[in-house]
Amino acid sequence: MSQDAKKRVTDIGPPHYEKFLPEMVKKNYGKWLYHEILKPGVMVHVAESGDKLFTVRTGNPRLVSIHTIRDMCTLADKYSNGNLRFTSRNNIEFLLTDEANIDPLIADLKAMGFPVGGIGNAISNIVHTQGWVHCHSAATDASGIVKNVMDALCDKFESMSLPGKLRIALACCLNMCGAVHCSDIAILGVHRRPPRINHGILSNICEIPSVVASCPTAAIRPTTVNGKQSVEVNEDQCMFCANCFTVCPAMTLSDPLNDGVSIWVGGKVSNARHEPMFSKLAVPFIPNNPPYWPEVVETVSKLVELWAANAHKYERMGEWIERIGWPRFFELTGIEFQKEHIDDFKHAGLSFKRSAHLRF
Amino acid sequence: MSNTSGKTPKLDKLDKGPWPSFVKEIKRAAEKSPMSKDLLGQLELSYEEKIGHWKHGGIVGVFGYGGGVIGRYSDVPDKFPNVAHFHTMRVNMPSAWFYSTEALRKLCDIWEKHGSGLLNMHGSTGDIIFLGTVTDKLEPIFAELTEAGFDLGGSGSDVRTPSCCVGPARCEWACYDTLNLCYDLTMHYQDELHRPAFPYKFKFKCAGCPNDCVASVARADMSIIGTWKDGIQIDNGAVKEYADKGMNIQKDVCGNCPAKCMEWDGSTMAIDNSLCRRCMHCINVMPKALRPGKERGACIMIGSKAPIVEGALLSSVLVPFMKMEPPYEELKDLVEKMHDIWCEEGKNRERIGEFIQRVGLGNFLEAIEVEPSPYMVEHPRDNPYVFYEEYFEEGDEDEGEEEDE
Ligand code: SF4
Ligand code: SF4
Numbered sequence: 001m002s003q004d005a006k007k008r009v010t011d012i013g014p015p016h017y018e019k020f021l022p023e024m025v026k027k028n029y030g031k032w033l034y035h036e037i038l039k040p041g042v043m044v045h046v047a048e049s050g051d052k053l054f055t056v057r058t059g060n061p062r063l064v065s066i067h068t069i070r071d072m073c074t075l076a077d078k079y080s081n082g083n084l085r086f087t088s089r090n091n092i093e094f095l096l097t098d099e100a101n102i103d104p105l106i107a108d109l110k111a112m113g114f115p116v117g118g119i120g121n122a123i124s125n126i127v128h129t130q131g132w133v134h135c136h137s138a139a140t141d142a143s144g145i146v147k148n149v150m151d152a153l154c155d156k157f158e159s160m161s162l163p164g165k166l167r168i169a170l171a172c173c174l175n176m177c178g179a180v181h182c183s184d185i186a187i188l189g190v191h192r193r194p195p196r197i198n199h200g201i202l203s204n205i206c207e208i209p210s211v212v213a214s215c216p217t218a219a220i221r222p223t224t225v226n227g228k229q230s231v232e233v234n235e236d237q238c239m240f241c242a243n244c245f246t247v248c249p250a251m252t253l254s255d256p257l258n259d260g261v262s263i264w265v266g267g268k269v270s271n272a273r274h275e276p277m278f279s280k281l282a283v284p285f286i287p288n289n290p291p292y293w294p295e296v297v298e299t300v301s302k303l304v305e306l307w308a309a310n311a312h313k314y315e316r317m318g319e320w321i322e323r324i325g326w327p328r329f330f331e332l333t334g335i336e337f338q339k340e341h342i343d344d345f346k347h348a349g350l351s352f353k354r355s356a357h358l359r360f
Numbered sequence: 361m362s363n364t365s366g367k368t369p370k371l372d373k374l375d376k377g378p379w380p381s382f383v384k385e386i387k388r389a390a391e392k393s394p395m396s397k398d399l400l401g402q403l404e405l406s407y408e409e410k411i412g413h414w415k416h417g418g419i420v421g422v423f424g425y426g427g428g429v430i431g432r433y434s435d436v437p438d439k440f441p442n443v444a445h446f447h448t449m450r451v452n453m454p455s456a457w458f459y460s461t462e463a464l465r466k467l468c469d470i471w472e473k474h475g476s477g478l479l480n481m482h483g484s485t486g487d488i489i490f491l492g493t494v495t496d497k498l499e500p501i502f503a504e505l506t507e508a509g510f511d512l513g514g515s516g517s518d519v520r521t522p523s524c525c526v527g528p529a530r531c532e533w534a535c536y537d538t539l540n541l542c543y544d545l546t547m548h549y550q551d552e553l554h555r556p557a558f559p560y561k562f563k564f565k566c567a568g569c570p571n572d573c574v575a576s577v578a579r580a581d582m583s584i585i586g587t588w589k590d591g592i593q594i595d596n597g598a599v600k601e602y603a604d605k606g607m608n609i610q611k612d613v614c615g616n617c618p619a620k621c622m623e624w625d626g627s628t629m630a631i632d633n634s635l636c637r638r639c640m641h642c643i644n645v646m647p648k649a650l651r652p653g654k655e656r657g658a659c660i661m662i663g664s665k666a667p668i669v670e671g672a673l674l675s676s677v678l679v680p681f682m683k684m685e686p687p688y689e690e691l692k693d694l695v696e697k698m699h700d701i702w703c704e705e706g707k708n709r710e711r712i713g714e715f716i717q718r719v720g721l722g723n724f725l726e727a728i729e730v731e732p733s734p735y736m737v738e739h740p741r742d743n744p745y746v747f748y749e750e751y752f753e754e755g756d757e758d759e760g761e762e763e764d765e
Binding site (some may be wrong): 068 | 373377379380383384385403406410415416423448452455457458462467471479491503506511523525528529530531532534537539543546565570571572612616617638640644693701711
């Protein structure tokens with residue numbers, strides 16, 4: 001081993017968080033008393049000591065350049081003693097000790113094109129995945145749809161006009177890197193064409209038994225094509241999950257004609273009032289239509305408007321739908337209820353209506 | 361073709377609008393980075409053709425680690441040679457994503473020198489994602505990162521980078537120190553995090569209260585959700601203040617309580633804490649008046665995951681209440697037993713939640729030596745097909761009685 005390799009440092013883990021905590025946070029750690037939302041995107045946390053910490057939250061495209069990060073650092077140096085943090089939904093928070101800095105910071109952020117909001121009964125940032133920017137299995141782009149949807153809903157980020165919290169998430173394929181499956185509205189990329197198999201290379205780059213084993217519906221069987229070991233897919237059994245592609249690049253599912261987006265509604269992760277819930281299928285398929293994806297934006301906006309107009313205070317999308325019932329949801333939204341809405345995978349029967357509790 | 365000419369008419373449409381634009385960000389990076397310029401071109405091609413242009417495959421990494429780097433290659437390298445290789449590095453973020461500007465600038469400098477200048481703040485699991493570099497640069501980046509005090513996060517079948525909510529650093533509801541537990545677990549499992557040896561990934565997420573701001577119940581193999589055992593702390597004066605300011609306490613607070621265990625008579629708030637479900641609603645809407653109790657800890661839930669392979673799962677209760685204090689021995693013992701049985705009997709690409717579905721929660725509990733408890737189920741089984749493991753034969757009973765004597 002070379003000398004360089006010996007000097008090599010490994011397994012040090014991340015820096016200790018204490019190094020990055022603002023002085024006021026260190027002093028009042030675990031001793032916060034309460035908080036108040038002062039206006040959209042601004043809140044104050046009050047400690048037992050009487051100290052006040054002001055938070056200003058701004059949106060963030062998540063995919064950012066180092067130049068923008070440096071700009072944010074400049075703002076943090078100017079207004080928040082060099083302290084900032086990111087949230088679990090990719091917003092940026094400046095932590096201020098001086099109330100007088102709030103408005104100048106907001107003005108600077110707005111001048112840079114960064115909206116302030118996402119606190120309280122508002123839409124927060126859309127958690128999303130890589131899409132065509134950087135993923136091999138994407139059925140749609142992530143950043144593009146998010147940009148369009150947030151452009152349309154930005155006023156609901158910058159205000160607190162909604163009945164409750166609204167959490168939208170996007171995943172560009174069923175792998176779902178992100179809590180998409182428990183969101184008020186989930187935008188999910190879907191493939192709809194069974195894998196096209198590259199028989200020429202499959203046996204060179206993939207282990208056939210693991211490809212066969214990867215399929216949850218047992219649709220894949222070993223076979224020989226032109227004298228080469230390969231696999232075949234029983235297309236009727238394929239549910240386009242792309243598990244096979246994940247273990248074997250020679251099983252491509254991406255296809256411009258058949259890929260697109262599905263919309264799911266009514267999930268949540270928080271325990272407040274109702275227990276956590278999965279999102280349920282609202283719209284099975286919308287074709288990809290870059291760069292604006294107008295059909296997706298329109299569908300999402302309409303869902304948000306309907307919920308905002310009809311939900312009780314604090315009621316999340318799923319709680320509202322549970323109160324009015326799915327038949328009325330489909331009636332109000334005008335979405336056609338189709339065969340695809342009915343589950344046919346494991347435990348499907350649990351989602352059938354198993355009572356005569358019907359609202360007409 | 362428009363996209364190799366450097367023109368990007370489709371993407372140009374997305375650099376306007378009220379929400380900050382990722383296209384603007386890529387363009388900003390592209391001013392200095394040929395990689396980012398080609399990324400923009402390839403993305404424009406995807407927008408034209410409605411298909412992605414990345415390939416997976418090829419194991420790349422830093423010496424001695426099996427995770428933290430994801431190999432990525434363009435499938436149109438002739439058109440966009442600067443993204444022919446465009447690997448991702450996952451950098452383990454600090455607990456709760458607090459930074460000093462000094463540390464952020466340092467990361468930016470490293471990434472400007474060796475990569476595309478584009479990053480995700482942050483990735484889905486929580487890491488800082490450096491988007492786009494080549495194999496030769498991995499070691500130099502790693503050396504500079506460790507010198508700056510940073511390390512890589514997880515990827516593949518390993519412990520993934522644990523994450524946590526803002527916790528006691530800035531939240532009055534935190535029922536345990538999420539930042540500390542997150543850091544402690546990350547350090548304790550460094551080997552498991554950097555050297556994949558599990559059947560599949562294993563995620564920890566630490567949420568300070570049942571609001572679960574890190575979505576742990578949906579996204580973590582082990583969801584550690586803060587809660588309390590005693591009664592909600594009530595400040596009646598402050599409740600009155602909310603009422604005086606126009607809050608309809610009866611309707612907005614009591615009416616939304618899922619347990620219907622609250623009463624407000626205009627001067628006193630009464631909560632039947634034996635029925636309270638610790639849902640957080642009332643505390644959320646009256647943070648000045650109500651606070652979680654004083655006997656705090658966490659509920660340990662296990663098994664959530666996204667759909668791949670056998671369908672999505674939410675985490676379910678394993679330990680309804682555990683004290684959460686360093687060095688977290690009880691928790692780590694439990695994790696160790698879970699990992700042992702899962703590593704021994706789990707199938708390739710089987711998350712622990714799916715493993716439990718396959719072998720049965722009852723059997724899993726036996727293996728990790730945890731007693732079954734009604735807290736673990738929504739309701740007892742309603743299906744009569746019980747897998748009894750033993751049965752008596754003629755004469756057994758007598759022997760049994762003898763043993764009892
Ligand atoms: S996409 Fe899924 S269901 Fe279809 S063949 Fe591949 S693994 Fe099987
Ligand atoms: S925490 Fe939830 S269940 Fe408990 S009293 Fe408050 S609203 Fe009711």
